[in-house]
Amino acid sequence: MTGLDQDMMQKNLTCRNLQEAQKDMCVYGLTFLPVNALFLGLGILLYALCAAEGITPPAASDELLPSLVSAGVLGHWVIIPFTIGIVAAAFSSADSALTALTTTVCIDLLQIERGDLSEASARRIRHRVHLCMVGCFVLCMVLFRLANNTSVLDAIYVMASYTYGPLLGLYAYGIFTRRSVTDTFVPFVCLLAPVFCAALDYFAPRLWGYTFGYELLLLNGMLTFAGLWITSVRRSSDEVLCVAR
Template sequence: MSPILVFGVIATYFLLLLGISYVTSRGSDNATFFTANRQSPWYLVAFGMVGASLSGVTFISVPGEVGNTAWTYLQFVFGNIVGYVVIALVLIPLFYKMNLVSIYEYLKSRFGKNSYLTGAGFFLVSQTIGASFRLFLAALVLQLAFFDNFGIPFWVTVLVTISLIWLYTFRGGIKTIVWTDTLQTSFLLLAVLISILVILDHLSLDMVSGVKMIQQSDLSRVFDWNWKSDRNFFKTFLAGIFITIAMNGLDQNVMQKNLTCRNQKEAQKNIFWFSVSFFFSTLLFLALGVMLYQYAFDQQIVLPERSDEVYPFLALHEFGNLAGIVFLLGIVAAAFSSADSALTALTTSFCVDILDIQKKEKGSKKTRMLVHIGFTLLIFLVIIAFNALNDSSVVSAVFKVAGFTYGPLLGLFAFGLLSKTQVKDRWVPYICILAPIVSFIIDRNAAEWFGGYQFGFEILIVNAALTVIGLKLLKSGKA
């Protein structure tokens, strides 16, 4: 693809985002930035959340991973759906009843200030690393597709990318995000659909024949019953439930969008319809994965060794300009739909949870904008650090460690909701730090200690359980 064509596509895309930002941010204040004045249409939030939930990692990884683990990822998605039901029926009513801006305010009312700051702190750390990692992958694609052709260094690519995100979010915040997510989800799904149509055309298949090909492929196997496997159905299904509750229901980034709906009923409707849309969107990605490998086999194409490079390689080098363009739009949309909302959520959590900005009238808008700039710079520095490591396995390990921080959040909320026991609040931070450390040690030594058993996503459940046990030991004796 011509670098000028790539630049034109990305520039046009960002002009659209800036146009949406201009319209949605007029007359904005802190309430607009944090909650969109609780006026978001539920169907808009539901559709936009599909793109944010899939993310750039999913956009690249899920189709490629089909070559390694077939459709076993779908077991995890089955658990996701159950998790979303729990969010809609348990967490949404709680958060609306308490009229929360930051969901971690619940921990303050339930346990005390130390628990509250611990929950917010874990979110800030994990979301900073997670958002940086996802944007890092997108920046790498943009570097290869455009910036390398002009000898522009990677740090400039990252600076331009993160600056553009800041530019269209700094005024309207979550209100702008709700609308831009809709555009981004549209481009993401369009990229997958056009890639599928291109492959069908190359293989001389119609849609019905394509579906039959996918059904008959060994790569469309869904279930894994081997108890030692990290893809075992029961482990993966349960992990899907708890990871969804922890990384969606207890994540300010995701829940902030739900809390912009007009009322509890609309927020619940949003969750139910989003979960259905998410399920069918994931099916599209898995179907694309089968077709990518079938196409490569049919055309006798040697694929990259890393599964994450399979889809980008074929889209940019084999499918023609149209598919290459929509792939670029898809990866940019997927990465930015998660990065822009993460930046807004980080700003919200820090302002509300750490600075208690709601109690300060004078200078609060200026403070919020400074915090927004601060997190923009922080994410920039973390991405540069990832690149300096120059080792994908190290970067992935850092990202995995960030995932362990959701265990204490799940444990805190589960203990708070399922019991009435009060705890010694001052000791809670130590328990929440110790639990993921012990979980990480267990995860690294599981095969040796447990007869070949390997933990997958379900290590989160162990992490949360250790947190609950620790909180139980901190019982204060107060009813």
């Protein structure tokens, strides 16, 4: 999934050739394993500390560390590196996400690189789009805070189940099949698959007593794959040879 993300993809596009980009993706993905294990161990230790000290952990798991830091359980000096780390992580993520969104809107949607725009006009458009993206970020954070009743991490994975499912289906379809997609139907397939998953997630507990979790991402991808297959056509041998070359 790293190669499908606009933010992550920009790191791979800086590589000089395909082999270096593939190596970068594999190494970058493998480096997540020890980091994830480290943070998982930290979470286990924090809950063990709460049990040992008789502290009731908050309902939202992502509030555990801030609550312990603000209460001084880990020492009063911990607030300094904690604040620096939170600010650094927030700025790093927000900066790359804003850059990716601004680039997508300006290049793909507004097409500011066309020849009839001067450099000054293109710069003004980029600045305005960037400010609009900042405003959208602030609005999304406020709405997310008002509407969310679970942990932030859980909500992010739920949203990723809907947004990344079509990407996963498209990626798998391009790798494992040689059938040509019908361009007209692709947007509809990618929109209908998450809608169907949302309806299934709503009715499944009421009809069958089953609650979907993160496996909704796999179902979303499979529905997208199936929709692309149904609306596609088989390539001729000449088309396959052209693509291979």
